[in-house]
Amino acid sequence: MQEQETIMETLFKTLDEKAKSLNKENGQSFIENLGLAMEYVYQQRRDLLEQATLQDRRKAFQFAYLSLLQEETIQANHQITPDSIGLILGFLVQKFMAKSQELHVVDMASGAGHLSATVNEVLKESMLMHHLIEVDPVLSRVSVHLANFLEIPFDVYPQDAIMPLPLEEADVVIGDFPIGYYPVDERSKDMVLGFKEGHSFSHHLLIEQSVTALRQGGYAFLVVPSSIFEGDRVQQLQNFIATETEMQAFLNLPKTLFKSEHARKSILILQKKKPHVTKSVEVLLANIPDFKNPHQFQSFIAELNDWLVTNHPEN
Numbered sequence: 001m002q003e004q005e006t007i008m009e010t011l012f013k014t015l016d017e018k019a020k021s022l023n024k025e026n027g028q029s030f031i032e033n034l035g036l037a038m039e040y041v042y043q044q045r046r047d048l049l050e051q052a053t054l055q056d057r058r059k060a061f062q063f064a065y066l067s068l069l070q071e072e073t074i075q076a077n078h079q080i081t082p083d084s085i086g087l088i089l090g091f092l093v094q095k096f097m098a099k100s101q102e103l104h105v106v107d108m109a110s111g112a113g114h115l116s117a118t119v120n121e122v123l124k125e126s127m128l129m130h131h132l133i134e135v136d137p138v139l140s141r142v143s144v145h146l147a148n149f150l151e152i153p154f155d156v157y158p159q160d161a162i163m164p165l166p167l168e169e170a171d172v173v174i175g176d177f178p179i180g181y182y183p184v185d186e187r188s189k190d191m192v193l194g195f196k197e198g199h200s201f202s203h204h205l206l207i208e209q210s211v212t213a214l215r216q217g218g219y220a221f222l223v224v225p226s227s228i229f230e231g232d233r234v235q236q237l238q239n240f241i242a243t244e245t246e247m248q249a250f251l252n253l254p255k256t257l258f259k260s261e262h263a264r265k266s267i268l269i270l271q272k273k274k275p276h277v278t279k280s281v282e283v284l285l286a287n288i289p290d291f292k293n294p295h296q297f298q299s300f301i302a303e304l305n306d307w308l309v310t311n312h313p314e315n
Helices: 009-028 030-044 056-066 083-096 112-124 137-150 204-215 235-246 294-311
Strands: 102-108 128-131 154-157 171-178 214-226 245-252 263-273 282-289
Touching: 009 056, 009 083, 030 137, 056 083, 083 128, 083 171, 083 214, 083 294, 102 112, 102 245, 112 128, 112 137, 112 214, 137 154, 137 204, 154 235, 154 245, 171 204, 171 282, 204 214, 204 235, 204 263, 214 245, 282 294
Parallel strands: 102 128, 102 171, 128 154, 171 214, 245 282
Antiparallel strands: 214 263, 245 263
């Protein structure tokens, strides 16, 4: 006897089939058409959408996005952040901001919006003002359609995240940063982490922008290369972090999430300094275990809880 299809599976198939049929009609990229497919469901398939939870909708989007990657080759920065990373990032935000009922969250270089959607799912008990900053016009449009599809209030700013931002200071900044060089030397030379000659590292500049965007005492939760503190150009970054922030944690994500050690990423947690208030902490350095090993993962959570009690008793 065949199992009945779940609402998430039905939603995924609807998005997948609609995006592929639109691609045949208009010749636009599959990613652009996934945005249009979400808008179609939002406007014309309310019967389907209203049966689905927020998690059902987000997972349907994630699976449809991954399905479309089999149809076309995409740029590296068009990859979405897997929900395994987004959920742990959201969990960390929840732990550090446990006393905050209202949060202003900014997602730097937000891509298609999946990281924000996943973090929003974890923080659903908090009142969020949520801004997404994305320069790529295709991805910023997809994230607008995703916000409608999920029926959560994202404000999407289609602009370069390294340029000055028209936002109030944030309580929390999140981001999964693309690795590379930033081409606008005129802007990077105005920044602390810009190189005096040649193109600067975009991921360093995004860290600086994240700290700049925070209120004093606010936190940044950033997915960065695990090797970010290795190599020739790290002293400048280390000096900036030590001067402007209190580094809280550097948590290596599970090896199993990445194709190679070279591609591995970690979560960097920074607190923007607040004069006479922010205190130094013992930086938490840890490996986040594979999520499929519940015993090891519970040990990690216990280690994190102990660290928070010692270093942030106010939480």
